[in-house]
Amino acid sequence: MSKLFLLLLFFVLLNSALSGQKAPIKYGDVSLEELQMKSYPADTSAPAVILCDYGAFTSIPYRFDAFNPTYPFEFVRIRRIKILKKEGYSWANSGYPGSENTRIKGITFNLENGKIVKTNLKNESIFRDKITNDRYVIRIAMPDVKVGSVIELQFNSVSPVQVWKFQEDIPVKYSEIIMEDLPEVRFKNNFFGYEPLFLTSPNRWVAKEMPSFKEEPYLSSKENFVSKLEFDLLNVGFQTVATSWENISSLLIRDPYFGSGLTGSAFLNGLVQSIEDSKGTREEMLREAFESIKSIVKWNEQQSLFTSTQSLGFVYKMKIGNSADINLILLQLLTKLKFDASPVALSTRENGFLSLSSPSIQKLNYVVVLVKLGDKSFLLDATEQYIPYYLIPFRCLNYSGRLVDEKISSLITVGTTYKEKEFTTYQLKIHADNRLEGKLYIKCVDYSALNFRKKYHTFNSLEEYLDDFKKDKQGLLINEPKIENIDSLYLPALEDYSVTINDQVSEIGNELYILPMFYNQLMENPFRMDVRKYPVDYGYGIEKTITSVIEIPENYEVSELPATVKISLQDNDASLAYIAGKSGHTVSVKSVFSIKKTMFFA
């Protein structure tokens, strides 16, 4: 978008009337009450509080100055922070994105013997850190900060913010953003988050008394829940940008870093020929095309909607590319093989949800391939090494995507019916010294197999993997480890161990006690936070089956078995079944834990 913005600077020539709204804050106008404040009533444990965060992108009278070209608009931000505890000091040292030309001023206010004492921020405490050639972070250490200080900063620049956050990890008392609609520069906004705003108008948004934002486990992305506004550019001069999905589609098709990826694919001719020659079924050809691209072009771990170059032939030759490079090469290959294939643009989980009602090109950050084969359709992503063609990576499972086509744009559900399926089986015999001996099998299917293969390959040898596997499994000895199908992606991954388990049988009096799920008891509840605000999101379904078959010693009898348990949430979206039985000297216990729905509301 930075390229687009530069364009905008050249196109905008007119200025418009100043916004009539009165600013909620005047730089330097800190009150005695603010300095006397000892704690923030809404959250007395807060180490600091943002008293006011105010940003305004407005037109300003245009002045002609040949030597110092000015722009007819300006973005001003004023931020006032109260330091309540020493732990809040980090809010006095901060980095703000900016440019070489961003103007900054700041004051630290202290109350000394009832008098307000001001210390100005000087250049010695401002550092413009050049991160890369065109990106700066302005690092500021406010002077003379104490518990009780109020610090204030003002930034003036030509570029407005693209994201305005109403929440931080400390409370925000007041936050306001104004984005004036200039005739030539228009923005479209998307609101995200759980905490509602106090005021929403076309150009002005206000939040009051926002609580601090805390992360919770199993959130799909922090970005989805923190209250914020994202701004999309609508107009660049006379060019319309992001008004509808159809517009976005046609923009993408015409973009040299997207659409050109869809044409000119002579470099694939050899591969096309060899796949056609193999004379497999259509689905076999699909699989072969997918696997070929995976083995030829490796992923550089960059996620992108756009290709890295305009020549995918070059990427193919270099054997490495970003996610768009790889998936658009795959798309071309499939098109040449006469598959009904189209690109689907989406927003990854980390990037936050795609808004259904509000089209936004900025929110798209990834592209995958949709293939229709008879009555089946597949979403394909050839970036990850260990993924079969019918699975899509976890990061893409963010509910929706947009089919990109010259003429139409339709909503595509980006989900999966495949699950994280895992079958664990213990077949053990209790020996005289309470030692258990026998077999342990773990079978991983679909997402579970993918996760296992990824994990397994982070170790440099089977031995290293086993060291890690045994780490949290007390008393486990593995004698003949076998791991099967580790590289056969279309078969379940199997772990097959001959095991001795030393201290999982408790002998108390003349009785033996066994926890029959051994190392697979669901030990911890991850949702320990007492109050949960945001929905639980798993991405895909889970099904875990654990079976234990235990042969007990001849001279023992089964005196008590665990009770059968069946728990399920509404509509069987999540369920747990636990069944135990015995026959002669053998006890069998089976538990099945399943999650069908992927999102649960708190």
Added chain:
Amino acid sequence: MNYFLRTFLVIAIFLYISIISSEAAEIKYKASDIPADLLKDAKAVVRKSETVIEISDIDKMVMKVTYAITILNENGIRNSVLTQFYDKFTTVRKIRSDLYDQYGVPIKNGLNVEVKDYSANVGYSLYEDNRVKVLDPKYRTLPFTVEYTYEIAFNGLLYYPAWSVYDDYNVSVENSSLNIVTSKGFKFRYLEKNIINRGVMKSAGDKIIYAWNYENMPAVKNEPFGKPFMEYTPVVYSAPSDFEIGGYKGNLDSWTNFGKWLNLLGEGRNVLDKETNEKIKNLVSGISDENEKIKVLYDYLQNKVRYVLVKVGMGGWQSIDAETVNRVAYGDCKALSNYMKSLLDIIGITSYYTLVRAGESAPMINADFPSNQFNHVILCIPQLNDTLWLECTSQDIPYGYLGAFTDDRKALITTKEGGVLVSTRKYGMKDNRQLRKSVVDLSADGSAIAAVKTEYSGVLYDKIYPVLHMDAVDSRKFIQEHILIPSFNLVSFSNEEEKSIIPVIRENLNLKLSNYGTVMGSRILLKPNLMTRVEKLPYRTKDRKSEISIRRPYDEIDTVIIRLPSRYKLDKMPPKVTLTSKFGEYSAELISDNKTIGFIRRLKLFNGDYPVTDYPEFVDFFEKISMSDEIKVALIRDM
């Protein structure tokens, strides 16, 4: 149909074509040439590492490097990226990279390669002028080899780079060499650590070359309770005798001289204005006890300033002057220690600016090799019976407390006469204690409520300390994560701090346990050891290389009183467990009357380094502890 085979054929044809087309080029670093023993546990193999250090003057040096590494698997990919840090005193130049496929065939030299230049600010600093050059070959078709050549020119020298045969775990080394070239008569020093192939010295014209060479070194692994690999694998440290940096000349032949140089750097930087002098004198007027005076000034420091790291130019070595710190009220470890020293100077208390290598598991200082081995500054105040140490960068730690960050190690104090190496405070078994007393009220349905009081002292303070400075939501989360019980409900908690030289945190927890006991007919099964366990257990590994290292001793004393539901009593008393080993002592026993059972556990862990051969015994000791910690008992109901 075997589609893998077909895919393979397709690839093979491509490779064949690429081999033919580049026939003329030189074949180098074939993956199949790597000796088998270097492939074991390896994610990558260093094929060649040549370092030539040419020292031309006390402030001028050029380091020339050729480095070739074959990447074997995905874990090794990050080892294919070259990252070289530089600052005002160093320049990285003449970077070249060449890429080879597994057959040793060159892949378009430097075509896809771009040297990127980034700011190298670390997380805890506000701003540093350090930058980094990064060269990522961006190649993922395994295996492949990347060869780098580059030079680093030093303009100003305080230290010479260390040379290590290994640069990572799971990376074996086929060939590695170091040559240090100086003119005849130029004096510098070196220290060989774990070196079997001793360096050789040869003369070449008017130069002298010191050379080291290692071949076929198998990969080392990161081992549980081990030491960092630099402590048990071959390393050559070198250091200047005479040196100059940023216009400051010095000599490093002795710690004394190093200290003299630091004094030179600090000259004139501890003067405070008259007003501040008066203010400080007023603060301590009427106090006669020296310790009280220091405490008042330390309080003043902790309330006045905050830690902010800014490093520009000589700022890596030289402190910001006290006057500036006084005005802006922030600074880094050098600035704040120097400021505190200046405050103490005003009231006539001697203190020493002290260099230390900080970090909970930082490598030991090579005491017989004077050189810059430090990364942090604290303050040392000699006293009649004891030595007081002040960490000046924290706004809240107790007066005189160092913690695991800087305890028990050699540090360089700078007296007027120069530097002296001394030891910082060691926290012993008596200091590092965890005293826990739990009272559990058990109900007949297996649920329980528990009140747990714990005192953490000495370096164990460090582990709970963060909670003292968190807001309500975060502190609750922190406490919940530290409770080693599978399922519980935290009803309430509080933490209280005792700010003494050996600090203590007193924690109170009130818990609801919905399934502390498992009811089975007329019995209830439970673990009397409520919540004290060994958090990280050692596990068995093969071919261990590193010694066992336990840096700090501690003593855990636990009492759990379980009040039984009516009509229940203990079914059978388990025997008392007593374990004694060279690593520590452990005991656990149960006592019981009709209404309660009591569980008493004690673990004393000794600090020390133990040879590799002790490892099986070490694992065995912890396995037995863990077994005892998990022991279950049954309660039985009267009929």
